[in-house]
Amino acid sequence: xxxxxxxxxxxxxxxxxFGPRDQHLKRIREALExxxxxxxxxxxxxxxxxxxxxxxxIFEQLKAxxxxxxxxxxxxxxxxxxxxxxxxxxGDKPIAVMQVGRQVRPRTAGQIRYVESIDDNDLIFCxxxxxxxxxxxxxxxxxxxxxxxxxxxxxLVRPAVEAGxxxxxxxxxxxxxxxxxxxxxxxxxxxxMDYELVRRYMDEDTIEVVPLxxxxxxxxxxxxxxxxxxxxTTVSQMKMFLTRMGSGSKIVxxxxxxxxxxxxxxRSGFTDAIERLRGxxxxxxxxLTKADIVRHRLVQDIVRRYEEKPKHKG
Numbered sequence: 001x002x003x004x005x006x007x008x009x010x011x012x013x014x015x016x017x018f019g020p021r022d023q024h025l026k027r028i029r030e031a032l033e034x035x036x037x038x039x040x041x042x043x044x045x046x047x048x049x050x051x052x053x054x055x056x057x058i059f060e061q062l063k064a065x066x067x068x069x070x071x072x073x074x075x076x077x078x079x080x081x082x083x084x085x086x087x088x089x090x091g092d093k094p095i096a097v098m099q100v101g102r103q104v105r106p107r108t109a110g111q112i113r114y115v116e117s118i119d120d121n122d123l124i125f126c127x128x129x130x131x132x133x134x135x136x137x138x139x140x141x142x143x144x145x146x147x148x149x150x151x152x153x154x155x156l157v158r159p160a161v162e163a164g165x166x167x168x169x170x171x172x173x174x175x176x177x178x179x180x181x182x183x184x185x186x187x188x189x190x191x192x193m194d195y196e197l198v199r200r201y202m203d204e205d206t207i208e209v210v211p212l213x214x215x216x217x218x219x220x221x222x223x224x225x226x227x228x229x230x231x232x233t234t235v236s237q238m239k240m241f242l243t244r245m246g247s248g249s250k251i252v253x254x255x256x257x258x259x260x261x262x263x264x265x266x267r268s269g270f271t272d273a274i275e276r277l278r279g280x281x282x283x284x285x286x287x288l289t290k291a292d293i294v295r296h297r298l299v300q301d302i303v304r305r306y307e308e309k310p311k312h313k314g
Contacts, residue, residue: 002052006043006059014038016072017062024062024077028055031081061107079108079291095140097192098147104140104192110292111137118252121284123242125230125274126254128288129303134254135228139188141252142224146206151248153205153223156185157241159212159232182209185228212237221246230255230270232262238269258307 008014018025029036034047034055045055058080062072095104095115106112111133117124118141126134142154186209190198201207212233227233227241230253245251255270262268274285290303 001046002049003044003046004052004056006045006056006063008041008043008063010041013063013066014041014043016066017043017059019072019074019077023074024072027077027081028058032058065107075291082109082291095137095144096147097140097143098197099192099194102192104137106133106137107294108292110286110288111294114286114288115141117284117286118250121282122250123245123277123280123283124250124252125270125277125283125285126252126288127257127270127274127285128254128292129256129258129290131293131303132288133292133294134256134288135184135226136188136191138226138252138254139185140192142226143189143192145224145250151222151224151250153220154201154207155220155223155225156182156189156207156209157212157215157225157227158182158185158229159237182211185209185226212241215241215244218244219246220244220249222248223250225249225251227251227253228255231257231260231268233269234262235267235269235272238273242273 008017025036028034032047032051032055034045034051036055037044037046043059045052045059047055058077061080062076065072065076093105095106097104106115110128114124114126114133115137118138126138128134139156142151142156145151146154186198189207189209193201198207202209212227223246225245230238232255233241242251242253253270253273255268257268257271260268277283278285293303
């Protein structure tokens with residue numbers, strides 16, 4: 001038998017961690033067969049070593065989520081209990097990024113599979129709804145690869161479907177034209193790296209954030225390349241993009257098949273590529289689901305409602 005302690009800042013946080021009528025606490029106790037007690041804003045966990053270590057990990061993760069989002073949910077507890085058997089996997093370890101004090105870690109079983117797939121393959125397709133970490137984790141792995149000198153360059157790409165991919169009729173210079181379409185990638189990048197370092201790397205072309213239309217004719221060696229919102233590529237655009245891959249490079253292609261903004265009857269290059277390239281060595285597809293959503297708790301409910309058939313009042 002061993003005992004560990006998790007420190008909590010105040011009694012309000014303690015109540016939030018344990019959940020309404022202690023439902024989170026009861027689930028953890030029953031699932032891991034540990035005893036849990038509290039005093040002086042500390043959680044004391046006692047039991048067999050394996051169960052205690054897992055419970056400690058779960059409470060630490062819930063505490064981090066509470067600090068970041070202001071709440072924890074039943075789904076958060078379920079995710080963490082579901083992934084405890086995978087804690088020794090490489091994908092469960094923190095991803096080393098360049099922001100001091102910043103730690104990025106996959107938080108669901110699906111996200112762990114995603115990170116492991118990025119480690120083990122050269123071409124990775126990731127399918128999933130909004131909020132599942134498709135882009136965020138890919139950018140974290142790209143920054144980590146640059147940090148470890150595994151690649152010399154990061155290239156972040158997005159199709160600008162709303163602008164017809166020509167971008168020519170929009171006001172301003174190129175940076176002003178493409179900024180709205182590339183902002184989500186930049187936001188993720190700036191969470192991983194100091195702002196001045198991002199600027200310097202972009203000035204040096206160590207990091208490029210470009211619209212898909214500007215990828216034609218290039219070959220990218222020793223690069224970590226991410227294509228975001230890939231469901232909005234055509235078949236020919238996807239072929240063009242994938243064939244930019246040079247030696248020593250890795251490509252992550254992420255998208256949500258339910259959010260296609262292409263003209264009606266146009267086939268998505270994303271779904272086409274996933275089907276067409278199935279079975280190729282060092283190419284894989286990871287599917288994330290609603291259970292992998294790690295944004296605000298309401299996002300899961302929103303996604304679920306939009307997937308349901310509307311109820312018409314007659």
